[in-house]
Amino acid sequence: MSNVTRLRHALPMSQDISVAVSALDKAIADAVGAAKSAGLPQGLIVGLLHGHANAQTHQMVTE
Template sequence: MSSVTRLHHALPLSPAVNKAVTELDSVIAKAIDAAKGAGLPQGLVVAVLHGHAHSETAKMVG
């Protein structure tokens, strides 16, 4: 997913944060490729990702 937009903030992000974002992006991309390769429907992949995003958002605002 080399077309992912990088984070921008008023202050520079630390190298540790940049490394974590890059690693997270890589792992997610590999998991999506593996899921597609196993024959999971694209809608299910999207639903799982959306569910995790919703859950994490609820934790942040809760």
């Protein structure tokens, strides 16, 4: 896990990181909005997001 950066150690964050975080946040919000508009149940949306978060955490821990 040596390639994981804690944000508090990277403060102040560079402009590149701020732009990437904003873009990620917007993409997630847009995808959730599209899923809601398509009629997906909220529980399914939450479950999918939670599953991806767990998978990414597992990947960071095992690398």
